[in-house]
Amino acid sequence: MELTIAGVGTRLGGRWVLDGVDATPPPGALTGLLGPNGAGKTTLLRLVAGLLAPDAGAVLVTDPGAADPTPAVPVHRMDRRVRARHVALLEQDSGATVPLSVREVVALGRIPYRTLWGTDDDAGAVDRALDAASATHLSDRAWSTLSGGERQRVHIARALAQEPRLLLLDEPTNHLDVAAQLSMLAFVRDLGVTSVAALHDLNLAAAFCEHVIVLSAGRLAAAGPPSDVLTPALLRAVYGVDAEVLTHPGTGRPVIALTAPAGTSPQARDPRPAGA
Numbered sequence: 001m002e003l004t005i006a007g008v009g010t011r012l013g014g015r016w017v018l019d020g021v022d023a024t025p026p027p028g029a030l031t032g033l034l035g036p037n038g039a040g041k042t043t044l045l046r047l048v049a050g051l052l053a054p055d056a057g058a059v060l061v062t063d064p065g066a067a068d069p070t071p072a073v074p075v076h077r078m079d080r081r082v083r084a085r086h087v088a089l090l091e092q093d094s095g096a097t098v099p100l101s102v103r104e105v106v107a108l109g110r111i112p113y114r115t116l117w118g119t120d121d122d123a124g125a126v127d128r129a130l131d132a133a134s135a136t137h138l139s140d141r142a143w144s145t146l147s148g149g150e151r152q153r154v155h156i157a158r159a160l161a162q163e164p165r166l167l168l169l170d171e172p173t174n175h176l177d178v179a180a181q182l183s184m185l186a187f188v189r190d191l192g193v194t195s196v197a198a199l200h201d202l203n204l205a206a207a208f209c210e211h212v213i214v215l216s217a218g219r220l221a222a223a224g225p226p227s228d229v230l231t232p233a234l235l236r237a238v239y240g241v242d243a244e245v246l247t248h249p250g251t252g253r254p255v256i257a258l259t260a261p262a263g264t265s266p267q268a269r270d271p272r273p274a275g276a
């Protein structure tokens with residue numbers, strides 16, 4: 001699915017929390033949505049999911065893979081049922097407990113496909129989603145008894161059961177151990193579905209995302225390939241940290257070594273040129 005974020009702005013609580021954001025995440029690839037706390041990442045994901053209507057600009061989607069390709073349409077004006085089949089949003093875990101089994105929670109992802117006669121492939125889609133999220137072994141467990149990391153896998157499985165063409169993930173690596181973080185992002189990257197993930201870990205974004213969008217106080221600070229965007233100057237301006245950006249010897253991707261809050265590292269305090 002092709003996604004264009006065109007001059008999007010939104011007002012919440014009487015102020016613009018997003019203002020004039022333009023971005024075109026590459027189709028079929030994983031885009032990282034970065035920025036400090038409160039920068040507007042969750043709000044932008046909710047706009048892209050069509051759950052919020054923008055107060056300025058538009059979020060436009062086209063689906064070149066559809067049997068009958070249509071011109072770009074504003075996502076919040078799509079028919080809710082059609083949108084629910086195409087767009088999956090994995091929100092941050094609310095901690096809500098529901099009296100359902102894991103399999104029943106994942107099957108909620110099939111609701112947009114339900115008809116009076118049921119659907120052909122609900123059970124198959126749920127099985128595939130559980131398998132892809134490495135959650136098959138949890139199928140019969142009660143949702144309320146799962147750990148944070150197990151819940152995160154089941155959330156992913158529910159989103160995958162939806163078989164979306166646009167996958168939106170709000171901090172999907174939360175609660176996951178390091179191995180699970182890597183396998184989760186590798187899995188999403190390799191899905192071939194247009195995906196946007198809000199991430200706090202810059203190194204995960206640098207390692208797994210083809211494209212990154214950086215927000216700062218509701219505005220677009222930068223967008224592009226991680227190696228172009230994640231520079232020491234950008235990290236200082238947006239996050240207020242001193243960092244060295246190295247190149248991974250195996251992958252050639254950026255590796256960010258955070259050194260200190262901006263202005264407090266020995267290099268920053270020492271006015272002598274390096275080597276003096």
Ligand SMILES: Nc1ncnc2c1ncn2[C@@H]1O[C@H](COP(=O)(O)OP(=O)(O)OP(=O)(O)O)[C@@H](O)[C@H]1O
Pocket residue numbers: 012013017035036037038039040041042043044
């Ligand atoms: N319903 C609301 N009413 C008023 N202000 C809101 C509302 N929702 C979000 N905000 C504000 O909008 C700004 C952006 O919030 P958002 O949750 O999008 O940021 P974020 O980048 O996802 O942050 P974090 O990294 O902390 O999750 C914040 O200042 C937040 O307080």
